Amino acid sequence: MRKLWIKTAKPNAGGFKEFKRTLLEWVAVFLANKPEAKINTLIAIPYNPYEPEKYNRWTMRGMLDLKKELVVADEFWDFLGGKNTYQDLLGCFEKVGIELRDEIDSYFSRFNKM
Secondary structure, X not given: OEEEEEOOOOOOHHHHHHHHHXXXXXXXXXXXXXXXXXXXXXXXXXXXXXXXXXXXXXXXXXXXXXXXXXXXXXXXXXXXXXXXXXXXXXXXXXXXXXXXXXXXXXXXXXXXXX
């Protein structure tokens, strides 16, 4: 069984602590009912706000096994959809952004006047 929890890109230290606690509680409840189960848990962050640098959020240090419990950006999307899913998704966002640029700019212009 796999559990995946998607989180904001910049959670605070308390957030990571709660994520870890919740994952452990879910695993404990599941294993109490099915002790032979093999469980993998992940915390997923859908994009890397630090790109092109590696994701490096100080608030998660010491709380997660980063190689086994955290997937970020391409690791997450490629996990869900297969190799190159993240690049395909970025391409879709870029194409839509280009096609709808005027409409997007018009929408957000009303917030610039404040």
